[in-house]
Amino acid sequence: MKDEAIDEQEDRADAMFRALADRTRRDILRRVLTGEHSVSALAADYDMSFAAVQKHVAVLERAGLLTKRRHGREQLAHGEVEAVRSVASMLTELEGLWRGRIARIDELIALDPLDPIDPTPPPHPKEKP
Amino acid sequence: MKDEAIDEQEDRADAMFRALADRTRRDILRRVLTGEHSVSALAADYDMSFAAVQKHVAVLERAGLLTKRRHGREQLAHGEVEAVRSVASMLTELEGLWRGRIARIDELIALDPLDPIDPTPPPHPKEKP
DNA sequence: TTGACATACAACCGAATGGTTGTATGTTGT
DNA sequence: ACAACATACAACCATTCGGTTGTATGTCAA
Secondary structure: OOHHHHHHHHHHHHHHHHHHOOHHHHHHHHHHHHOOEEHHHHHOOOOOOHHHHHHHHHHHHHOOOEEEEEEOOEEEEEEOHHHHHHHHHHHHHHHHHHHHHHHHHHHHHHHOOOOOOOOOOOOOOOOOO | OOHHHHHHHHHHHHHHHHHHOOHHHHHHHHHHHHOOEEHHHHHOOOOOOHHHHHHHHHHHHHOOOEEEEEEOOEEEEEEOHHHHHHHHHHHHHHHHHHHHHHHHHHHHHHHOOOOOOOOOOOOOOOOOO
16 A cells, blocks of 8 residues: 555544544534434534534534535535444454454464463563573 | 533543544554553654653553553553443444434334335445455 | 525634653663 | 663643634525
């Protein structure tokens, strides 16, 4: 994979995690995942200005977690479940790395059955006291 | 559940998502999930000061995504896979809301069989191979 | 056409973030 | 005891963030 593509992927990840790192936005996302809501319908339930909520919606939209559809003078927002899944899969990947650590330890033990100690992988030189 | 408990939960979610919303921290988390690393070992691989990396590690630690263990003069950091899983489960919950939306639409149709619409696809016909 | 509504966006402000350098404290090896 | 190392933390700075108010544009209804 090309480096710029990796950067893009990381940019997307930044945007999505950042968008999720605010409870108002998580709440909005919950609501638009259960069904379409206009921006003002969403804004009605929060103790802040319409503009503030509109900006939150824009953040979610830029992160790809939500899209909008025009309906008359309203913009109906709905959650993008595929984007949510893609975030979830990043975390699954992290879990996979952890699982791989176990496998690596097993491998080490298998390769050198004489060494009975130290589950720590060897980035650091180990001293024998 | 008590309101303060909900707030605490949301505070934790804020901290975890925010901690994940930085590519350097995600990279550090990947590394400490595959095995223990001292803070300076981690810092060696990034083009920023040691103090900056140390702060990133502190952010991950405050979010509960990483814990440290003293070993001599070093602090060995390792990833907390349970915390990663808890974030993943929040996203799974969001997905569940979306799935519930379909059920709700079905229910409406059942109540009013005259309504001919619903372009919404069923849960997901095809998964990536 | 006009007025009310829905949305978008700019300008501004205080607080938080991500980086820097510098300093303090504990640990180790000689 | 001491020099070098590993870590922590404070102070500072530029930028971003989350909120505000105000203004502009588009759409509907009468």
